[in-house]
Amino acid sequence: xxxxxxxxxxxxxxxxxxxxxxxxxxxxxxxxxxxxxxxxxxxxxxxxxxxxxxxxxxxxxxxxxxxxxxxxxxxxxxxxxxxxxxxxxxxxxxxxxxxxxxxxxxxxxxxxxxxxxxxxxxxxxxxxxxxxxxxxxxxxxxxxxxxxxxxxxxxxxxxxxxxxxxxxxxxxxxxxxxxxxxxxxxxxxxxxxxxxxxxxxxxxxxxxxxxxxxxxxx
Numbered sequence: 001x002x003x004x005x006x007x008x009x010x011x012x013x014x015x016x017x018x019x020x021x022x023x024x025x026x027x028x029x030x031x032x033x034x035x036x037x038x039x040x041x042x043x044x045x046x047x048x049x050x051x052x053x054x055x056x057x058x059x060x061x062x063x064x065x066x067x068x069x070x071x072x073x074x075x076x077x078x079x080x081x082x083x084x085x086x087x088x089x090x091x092x093x094x095x096x097x098x099x100x101x102x103x104x105x106x107x108x109x110x111x112x113x114x115x116x117x118x119x120x121x122x123x124x125x126x127x128x129x130x131x132x133x134x135x136x137x138x139x140x141x142x143x144x145x146x147x148x149x150x151x152x153x154x155x156x157x158x159x160x161x162x163x164x165x166x167x168x169x170x171x172x173x174x175x176x177x178x179x180x181x182x183x184x185x186x187x188x189x190x191x192x193x194x195x196x197x198x199x200x201x202x203x204x205x206x207x208x209x210x211x212x213x214x215x216x217x218x
Contacts, residue, residue, distance in 0.1 A: 035186070035187035035188065036083075036163055036185055036186060036187040037185075037186055037187075038079070038083075038184075038185040038186075039182065039183070039184055039185075040076040040079055040080060040167075040182070040183040040184075040185065041076060041180075041181070041182055041183075042076050042077075042169060042175065042176055042179060042180065042181035042182070042183070043076075043176065043177050043178050043179060043180070043181070044075045044076035044077040044078075044176055044177065045075055046070050046071075046177065047070055047071060047072060047073055047075045047077060047078055048066050048068050048070040048071065048072045049072075049077065049078055049081050049102060049106075050066040050068070050072075051063060051066065051072055052078060052081050052082060052085065053081075053085075053105060053106065053109060056085040056106075056109055056110075056113070057109055057112075057113075076176075076183070077102070077176055079185075080103075080165070080183060080185075081102070081103070081106050083159065083163065083165060083185055084103070084106050084107070084110070084157065084159065084165075085106055085109070085110065086159060086160075086163070087110050087115045087159045087160055088115065088160055089115060089116065089160050089161075090115060090116045090117075090118075090158075090159075090160055090161060091107065091110055091115055091116070091117045091118075091157065091158070091159055091160075092117075092118050092119075092120075092157065092158040092196070092199050092203075093107070093117070093118070093119040093120065093121075093156075093157050094119075094120045094121075094152075094154040094155070094156050094157070094195075094198075094199055094202065095119070095120070095121055095154070095155055095156075095157075095170070095171050096121070096122050096125060096151060096152060096153045096154065096155055096170055097121075097122065097125045097128070097131075097170040097171065097172050098119075098121060098126075098131065098132050098133060098136075098170075098171045098172070099128070099130040099131050099132055099171070099172045099173065100132070100171050100172055100173050100176060101132065101173075102173075103132075103171050104132035104135060104136060107119075107136060107141070108135075108136065108139050108141070111136075111139060111140065111141050112139075117136075117141045117142070118141075118142045118144075118199075118203060119133070119136060119141060119142065119143045119144070120143075120144050120145070120152065120154070120199065120202050120203060120206060121133055121143065121144075121145050121152060122145065122146060122151050122152040122153070123145040123146050123147065123152070124151070125151075126143075126145055130172075144202075144203060144206035144207065144208070145206060146206060147206070147211055147212075152202070154198075154202075155167065155168065155169060155170060155171075156195055156199075158192060158195055158196055158199060161192065161196060162187055162189075162192060163185065163186070163187050163192070164184075164185070164186050164187075164188070164191055164192045164195050165183060165184075165185050166183070166184055166195065167181065167182045167183035167184050168181045168182050168183075169181040169182070169183050
């Protein structure tokens with residue numbers, strides 16, 4: 001009788017463990033299936049994102065301690081970097097000003113990982129002191145810019161043609177650390193398509209083959 005009770009108890013424990021595992025897997029799958037809906041507000045407190053970059057560069061590699069004095073943690077900047085690093089196939093960037101070295105490192109890392117990166121920017125601001133555009137172009141990333149007097153003032157990114165990142169934030173250290181800014185991150189096919197269409201239209205308009213350097217003679 002005692003043996004039967006013990007066996008029954010063991011089966012009960014095994015059943016409970018299997019049920020808990022099934023529930024955990026179901027919850028994880030549900031979370032993965034939920035479309036992203038996130039709002040980030042800046043300024044973001046200073047933080048170290050070296051662990052994020054290292055994990056993206058070498059998935060599964062042992063974590064190495066960072067010697068910098070900045071704390072690691074969940075901040076608006078770290079969340080933005082995480083969303084960018086989730087790219088597996090493509091990253092389309094349409095940015096007025098890009099001078100943040102940390103975000104440039106994340107973009108370069110994706111390029112080295114084989115993600116197709118395209119960047120549209122403003123001709124005036126790409127030449128400003130501290131701009132990361134030259135560095136990205138030198139790394140082999142495709143860059144196109146406007147050729148008219150108005151600003152290319154967009155500030156959005158599209159990850160894998162499925163996730164839109166947009167808002168008031170210029171990708172500058174000043175904006176990230178000091179300004180009141182907002183970023184909306186959404187997985188919504190309708191909104192992504194609208195921004196993707198706008199990107200493709202600008203990308204084609206800014207094709208260097210279409211530039212006119214001299215006015216046509218009458």
